[in-house]
Amino acid sequence: MSSKINALIEAAIIAALAMALSLVPDFASWFTPSFGAAPLILFSLRRGSKYGIFAGFIWGLLYFILGRVYYLSLSQVLLEYILAFASMGLAGLFAAPLQKALKQQQRKKALFSALIAACFAVFTRYFWHFLAGVIFWGAYAPKGMSPLFYSLLVNGSACIFTLLFVTAALIILLMTQSSFFLPKR
Numbered sequence: 001m002s003s004k005i006n007a008l009i010e011a012a013i014i015a016a017l018a019m020a021l022s023l024v025p026d027f028a029s030w031f032t033p034s035f036g037a038a039p040l041i042l043f044s045l046r047r048g049s050k051y052g053i054f055a056g057f058i059w060g061l062l063y064f065i066l067g068r069v070y071y072l073s074l075s076q077v078l079l080e081y082i083l084a085f086a087s088m089g090l091a092g093l094f095a096a097p098l099q100k101a102l103k104q105q106q107r108k109k110a111l112f113s114a115l116i117a118a119c120f121a122v123f124t125r126y127f128w129h130f131l132a133g134v135i136f137w138g139a140y141a142p143k144g145m146s147p148l149f150y151s152l153l154v155n156g157s158a159c160i161f162t163l164l165f166v167t168a169a170l171i172i173l174l175m176t177q178s179s180f181f182l183p184k185r
Contacts, residue, residue: 003185007051014043015058019066022059033161037088037125038169041118044092045170046181052089060085076136084128091121095181102178110178114170122166126159 018036026032036059044052060081063069071077094117101110130151137154138147173180 003183006183006185007047008054010043010047011051011055012058014039015055015062018055018059019062022063022068032158033165034125034158035165037122037162038166040088041091041121041166042169042173042180044089044121045095045098045114045117046183047092048095049089049092052092053086054089056086056089057082059088072136076132079128079136080132084125084132087124087128088121090124091117093117094120099182102181107174107178110181111171111174114174115167118163118166118170122159122163126155126162129158130155 017039021035021039024035040052040056040059043055063081063085069077069081094113098110098113098117101107101113133151133155134147138150141147141150
């Protein structure tokens, strides 16, 4: 099997895993971490941004297939389910520096690359959610609270919790199974 087919199969599996993790019950309705972000970022650091964006796109589509989309308008759905989820694959922009550091056995440099990638991907995703929060969800802000602050509070807390979860996953995998990030095919 070619490496492209392997990467596409991995992308589909990762998208399904991310969706399955998204079904983990929330401990709070609006500031729970996105557990599915971890496998998507890990995969993006393994295969690069092209396949990472593709896996994120599939993950967003799975929300439609499973009927888990909170729909206000077509532009809101495109922003929050297609663009936001696909942008998680941008972590793959840091795959080459991470892989180079791992091949040279520079663990600190590898960890730094991975953490920068995670921050970039998570903040990019939640930027889109924040923007959608201001534009589309602001009407749901508690009385007297600005839509800007409401969206920052909701999406900012979810962003931080997601980043903490992803960071823990990255550290564990880099310290125990760093070869995951160096695909053979």
